[in-house]
Amino acid sequence: MKINGTYLVHLPQERAYALLQDPEILAKCMPGCDRLDKVAENEYEMKMKMAIASMSGLFDGRVKLADQQPPSSFRLLVEGKGKIGFLKGDGLLKIETGDETTNVIYEGDVQIGGTMAAVGQRLLDTTSKMMIKRFFDKFAEVTRDLKTPGPVPAQLQD
Amino acid sequence: MIAHIFEYSAPTDLKEALGQLASGGKPLAGGMSLIPIMKLRLAAPEHVVDLGRIVALNYIREEAGTLHAGAMTTHYQIESSPLVRSRCPLLAEAASHIGDVQVRNMGTIGGSAAHADPAADYPASLMALEVQFRLASSSGERTVSVEDFFVDTFATALQPGEIITEVIIPVEDPSAGVSYQKMVQPASGYAIVGVAARITKSGGKVTKARVGVTGLGPKAFRAKAAEKLLEGTEGTAADIAKAAAAVSEGVESNTDLHASANYRTQMARVYAGRALSVAVSRAT
Amino acid sequence: MATTTITRTEPLVGKRIRRREDPRLITGTATYVEDIQIPGMHHACILRSPHAAARIRSITTQPALDMPGVVAVFTGADTQGIGPVPCGASLPGLRVPYHRILATDRVYFVGHAVAVVVATDKYIARDAIDLIEVDYEPLPAVADPEKAIAPGAPPVHPEWPDNVAFTFHQEGGDIDKAFAEADVVVKQRITSQRLIPTAMETRGVVAEWRPGEKSLTLRSSTQIPHLMRTLVAQMLSIPENRLRVITPEVGGGFGSKFNVYAEEALMGFIAMKIHKPVKWIESRRENFLCTIHGRGHVDYFELAAKRDGTMLGLKLKLIQDLGAYHQLLTPLIPTFSVLMMPGLYKFANIQADITGVFTNCVPTDAYRGAGRPEATHGIERMVDILAAELKMDPAEIRFKNFVQPDEFPYATPTGLSYDSGNYAAPLEKALAAVDYPHLLAEQAKAREAGKLMGIGISSYGEICAVGPSPAMPAGGWESATVKIEPTGKVTIMTGISPHGQGEETTFAQIAADELGVDIDDVLVIHGDTTVVQYGIGTFGSRGTAVGGSALYFALQDLKAKIKKFGAMLLDSDDILFANGQCICNKTGKSVTIAEVAGASYRAMKLPPDTEPGMVATRFWEPPNFTFPFGAHIVVTEVDKDTGDIAIKRYVAVDDIGKIINPLIVDGQIHGGVAQGLGQALWEQAVYDDNGQLITGELMDYALPRASRMPWIESSHTVTPSPVNPLGVKGVGEAGTIGCSPAVVNSVVNALQPFGIRHIDMPLTSEKIWKLVNAGGQA
Amino acid sequence: MKREISVTLNGKPRTDEVEPRLLLIHYIRDVAGLTGAHVGCETSICGACTVAVDGIAVKSCTMFAVQADGKNVLTIEGLASNGNLHTIQEAFWNEHGLQCGFCTPGMIMVTKQILERNPNPTEEEIRHGLEGNLCRCTGYQHIVNAVKTAAAKTGA
Structure with missing residues (x-):
């Protein structure tokens, strides 16, 4: 399934680029993700609890960052597998500059397998969009006070 | 087909139930959505x-x-209630379109609303009817409007431990015309799009138009642009066509095997036109 | 001995008799596989691959084994000696992948069985499945047959990187000459999408091993108990006579249970391992993922004709989506399409090339019609396309090209001999039923008013009574045993295995007429390999035509024997057997069938050269297929705004030869039409590019529902088949085969103002809407 | 943790210990041994498992047995009385409203509900009423006839 969209973030381009690759920020923003554990350069393992309404599932996952072209683009690869199926996302994020704001343009491909794919067909598109929206909404919230470089404030690390 | 193990309780008293929900219980209403996904x-x-x-x-x-x-209250109770049929016919009409006989026998209005399936039938009418939900949790009660209630796909204003206890529906103006028109997904029976329309006329003019839409976007919504375009007009075919064309304004359409985003958008317009035509013709 | 006057009773054959199977079915007392309870029975649950292609790096089963109630977990490593799942087809150069009953190092489609849990309770078995860890290395997959044969496609089986399982070529006449002489050639790509048979009862197996007797009993929801016994015995390497297959009530098959699956051998293996009975019932999701699918064609047709509409030749390039393995008949199905290519028309020249293609999908195999609906859809669409090209009436072009009644038996260029027919008759009858001239006028008016009204005709033929043994991998004959018990009750044992077709009634009708007994005195038994003599099974519209004929001949043998005993008992050579009695023409004295039977078993005295008892068995080999035919006319109206198709009228005139029970025949036609309509309008098995079945549940795979079915106006013409003594042709698949081209022809006809020539099934509302709103540009 | 439930099944009271997750269909079939109602899917689409709970047609695969505690459950086995077929059963038989028979118990149980609520349904109402029950054999036409016939008999 193809996905694409544009999201406006209130950050300068370089800052947006950096924060979108910050494992602590990613862990905060990815729906259901508790934390990312580094396993290699630009590669992390995670446990995810995806919850959409009454539906939920635990996933063991992996996040990879690749093809980094600072400050304008990189690829984000997310994989997860659990008892209700597996998912694989491969997205190119383009970070396009404005002055105070930045457009994050994403396009990619999501693959779903297992029970989720067989029974959730009519909802895959809608829920994928919702998950991405949740990610960026959370990103906006988490990075509101992080317009300039610095350590992630402690209150965000809970 | 076989759910995970769970603990089960069936309180007869609301307070007791709210207490159990406060400590993490999952409410089971009619079970028409919850039980299938538990089985899978x-x-x-x-x-x-x-x-x-x-x-x-x-x-x-x-x-x-x-x-x-x-x-x-089950869909069948709503569908067959003389009170609902006379005082709020749109709700009865919408209920009669849900699922099938057996689903309407078990499914409940609260359960359906709380599940917030983007393709469920009820929410379109609940939107058009401008209902309110009374919510309760162990820490108290509150009332929210339907517009504040549906937040996103499967997401509502309900907080953890909170349930809907009541749906409050304004009694329909007896002169109003209403209609719910639905394009049915052939396999599941869900709405590809469903449009609920309420029209009040006075002196030959549409004084009030309410249009609720389900199936098109991430959640049910009021098509306010369409409503505005129709209000103040005579409700002619041309007026309706203009309003119907605006029904999808500002909505990113869903896409799936059964209907692409573009087709869904177009069908929302067609079905809005149909619902509005019927409603206008029924308004006296 | 009584003296009676014989008055001829009315025959039961031809009557609308309500079914004798029904009392148990309408009271909930029938026994399907899932209903079987055996003390000590265990339950199996199968873990299946979520990937269409992957290497299996490791499987960890210990946590599942540790769960209380779990008695065993088996993986591919444990079952290497079992199998393979049999492919009964042999074609020159056919590549047959070794189909293990559980995957070992690699999975080939979503749903491929990887491990099985056996537990004391089905809930525990299901829980334990979640405790098995499989480490997969996903591999690229291909789910589309045309993509699979394109360069660079991922190989389904690494040993055959081109993904081609076989190619098959057939020619008849002089195709080059036909095309050279043609005034006009029309070409069209026509697909027949993958379908999911969806019998309401999923598959299921109960296996019971009796160690003392060294015998295994399998109760399985199948259409072919005897073939299953032979093949499963081979898979398990046990003597065939120590395997008993019982077919209890079967909740529909439609071809999907005309197969031998991994689970039958797997359950047998488990029962023999754990020495306990074990039950496996397929879930609906498994049914969608692992039970065979049907159709899956991409066809490229070219039709050559004269300007006057005379059809000269037909070429077909057929790409068959086989899936990842061959099930029992997988590669043979498209060859039936080739046989059926000429339809009812006098084509002297044909050419066909099949490419059988592996994909990372569940195998395709026989589904209602099995190859013939695809062919009929193709030819009937091509005739309409030609008619449109030549601006001829679709009915007229058909009449012009039909094989004529005086030309039977008719040799087709595909090597068949059509048995009998009057192909114009059903079309004439159908045209009269709809008042065709009036309908055309109505359509012209509707078009003027801007309405999209369509009239669609199909004149279909089919190959039924499958079939003569040389045409079938495991024999095409059928068997029947008739016993008259000492009290005169009649027991029939038939080798077919009906599952809804009603032969417990129709066979009783035949026997009651032949023997002159009360229908309630006849019992029809089937589906138990220990009780019933070897048989082939129920598929290919063969039950009555082949099985019923075997029964007929067994009844003739018995009648001869009855007469011998009657002659002896009445002490006369001048004997008439009628209405269940032997009557002496001279004295008028008579003996009843019960008296005759009793005497035959007591055997106080025997007629010369006659054995005691009243039993006859026949194994009957049909000399040919039968060829039913018919015409369906469908009137549709397309909603411009939505693309919705409304079926205004459905007229079906079917010639299925003689009719034994019109009530049952009506039901078969209705059900067949529903499945044809399902294909035409709604049903499609959709795999995404990664081989995930995204119509994996009834939430997305749209079966016909009551509210969407039109009223079917069904009637018949009757051209008896000379091939069998009953004159029947077969009815099981007729409705399906006749339906889909009539519907599509009708909708294409409705969209003629937009210049539409062809639309591939299913005709979803969105597809139609797009055509209408793009002014005919697909 | 198991719970005790008491159910009146086809007029006979019984009490059993069940896991909360036990589906009503499995309770009826596996615990009570009444195998007339069938499982044809797992997404509550097919209706083969239809039974009546306190006179209301439900899909017993979409209800836990514990939810039926204290209720009256009627299955296809409880429909005939004193060895006489119910009018609807008789109509399905006479009209050939079944072939493989797997969906039939559900069809008959939902027909009962349809006719209880609307003794003289139109063909359209019948088809609408059968929306939750799939049949793969009959094309529904003979089922519709059976419902019509049963309605005529009941009404007469």
Whole structure:
């Protein structure tokens, strides 16, 4: 399934680029993700609890960052597998500059397998969009006070 | 076909239920959405709190210009209730389109609303009817408008431990014309799009138009642009066509095997046109 | 001995008799596989691959084994000696992948069985499945047959990187000459999408091993108990006579249970391992993922004709989506399409090339019609396309090209001999039923008013009574045993295995007429390999035509024997057997069939050269297929705004030869039409590019529902088949085969103002809407 | 943790210990041994498992047995009385409203509900009423006839 969209973030381009690759920020923003554990350069393992309404599932996952072209683009690869199926996302994020704001343009491909794919067909598109929206909404919230470089404030690390 | 193990309780008293929900219980209403996903193991609640034995949540009554339906009132009860049919025919009409006989026998208005399936039938009408939901949790009660209630795909204003206890529906102006028109997904019976329309006329003009839409976007919504375009007009075919064309304004359409985003958008317009035509013709 | 006057009773054959199977079915007392309870029975649950292609790095089963109630977990490593799942087809150069009953190092489609849990309770078995860890290395997959044969496609089986399982070529006449002489050639790519048979009862197996007797009993929801016994015995390497297959009530098959699956051998293996009975019932999701699918064609047709509409030749390039393995008949199905290519028309020249293609999908195999609906859809669409090209009436072009009644038996260029027919008759009858001239006028008016009204005709033929043994991998004959018990009750044992077709009634009708007994005195038994003599089974519209004929001949043998005993008992050579009695023409004295039977078993005295008892068995080999035919006319109206198709009228005139029970025949036609309509309008098995079945449940795979079915106006013409003594042709698949081209022809006809020539099934509302709103540009 | 439930099944009271997750269909079939109602899917689409709970047609695969505690459950086995077929059963038989028979118990149980609520349904109402029950054999036409016939008999 193809996905694409544009999201406006209130950050300068370089800052947006950096924060979108910050494992602590990613862990905060990815729906259901508790934390990312580094396993290699630009590669992390995670446990995810995806919850959409009454539906939920635990996933063991992996996040990879690749093809980094600072400050304008990189690829984000997310994989997860659990008892209700597996998912694989491969997205190119383009970070396009404005002055105070930045457009994050994403396009990619999501693959779903297992029970989720067989029974959730009519909802895959809608829920994928919702998950991405949740990610960026959370990103906006988490990075509101992080317009300039610095350590992630402690209150965000809970 | 076989759910995970869970604890089960079936309180008869609302307070007791709310207490159990506060400690993490998952409410079970009619079960028409929850049980299938539990069987497929897409949901695995640890504790299921069956609301089916709380008699106090199953009623339909009229009070001072509003209908009150307990959250556990079934679709069939709504569909067949003389009170609903006469005082709020749109809701009865919408209920008759849900699922099938067996689903309408078990499914409840509260359960359907709380599930917030983007393709469910009820929400379009609930939107058009401008209902309010009474919500309750162990820490108290509150009332939210339908517009504030539906937040996103499967997402509502309900907080953890909170349930719908009642749907409050304004009694329809007897001169109003209403209609719910639905394009049916051939396999599941869900709405590809469903449009609920309410029209009030006075002096040959449409004085009030309410249009609720389901199936098109991430959640049910009011097509306010369409409503505005119709209000103040005579409700001619041309007026309706113009309004119907605006029904999808500002909505990013869903896409799936059964209908692409573009087709869905177009069908929302067609079905809005149909619902509005019927509603206008029924308004006196 | 009584003296009676014989008055001829009315025959039961031809009557609308309500079914004798029904009392148990309408009271909930029938026994399907899932209903079987055996003390000590265990339950199996199968873990299946979520990937269409992957290497299996490791499987960890210990946590599942540790769960209380779990008695065993088996993986591919444990079952290497079992199998393979049999492919009964042999074609020159056919590549047959070794189909293990559980995957070992690699999975080939979503749903491929990887491990099985056996537990004391089905809930525990299901829980334990979640405790098995499989480490997969996903591999690229291909789910589309045309993509699979394109360069660079991922190989389904690494040993055959081109993904081609076989190619098959057939020619008849002089195709080059036909095309050289043609005034006009029309070409069209026509697909027949993958379908999911969806019998309401999923598959299921109960296996019971009796160690003392060294015998295994399998109760399985199948259409072919005897073939299953032979093949499963081979898979398990046990003597065939120590395997008993019982077919209890079967909740529909439609071809999907005309197969031998991994689970039958797997359950047998488990029962023999754990020495306990074990039950496996397929879930609906498994049914969608692992039970065979049907159709899956991409066809490229070219039709050559004269300007006057005379059809000269037909070429077909057929790409068959086989899936990842061959099930029992997988590669043979498209060859039936080739046989059926000429339809009812006098084509002297044909050419066909099949490419059988592996994909990372569940195998395709026989589904209602099995190859013939695809062919009929193709030819009937091509005739309409030609008619449109030549601006001829679709009915007229058909009449012009039909094989004529005086030309039977008719040799087709595909090597068949059509048995009998009057192909114009059903079309004439159908045209009269709809008042065709009036309908055309109505359509012209509707078009003027801007309405999209369509009239669609199909004149279909089919190959039924499958079939003569040389045409079938495991024999095409059928068997029947008739016993008259000492009290005169009649027991029939038939080798077919009906599952809804009603032969417990129709066979009783035949026997009651032949023997002159009360229908309630006849019992029809089937589906138990220990009780019933070897048989082939129920598929290919063969039950009555082949099985019923075997029964007929067994009844003739018995009648001869009855007469011998009657002659002896009445002490006369001048004997008439009628209405269940032997009567002496001279004295008028008579003996009843019960008296005759009793005497035959007591055997106080025997007629010369006659054995005691009243039993006859026949194994009957049909000399040919039968060729039913018919015409369906469908009137549709397309909603411009939505693309919705409304079926205004459905007229079906079917010639299925003689009719034994019109009530049952009506039901078969209705059900067949529903499945044809399902294909035409709604049903499609959709795999995404990664081989995930995204119509994996009834939430997305749209079966016909009551509210969407039109009223079917069904009637018949009757051209008896000379091939069998009953004159029947077969009815099981007729409705399906006749339906889909009539519907599509009708909708294409409705969209003629937009210049539409062809639309591939299913005709979803969105597809139609797009055509209408793009002014005919697909 | 198991719970005790008491159910009146086809007029006979019984009490059993069940896991909360036990589906009503499995309770009826596996615990009570009444195998007339069938499982044809797992997404509550097919209706083969239809039974009546306190006179209401439900899909027993979409209800836990514990939810039926204290209720009256009627299955296809409880429809005939004193050895006489119910009018609807008789109509399905006479009209050939079944072939493989797997969906039939559900069809008959939902027909009962349809006719209880609307003794003289139109063909359209019948088809609408059968929306939750799939049949793969009959094309529904003979089922519709059976419902019509049963209605005529009941009404007469």
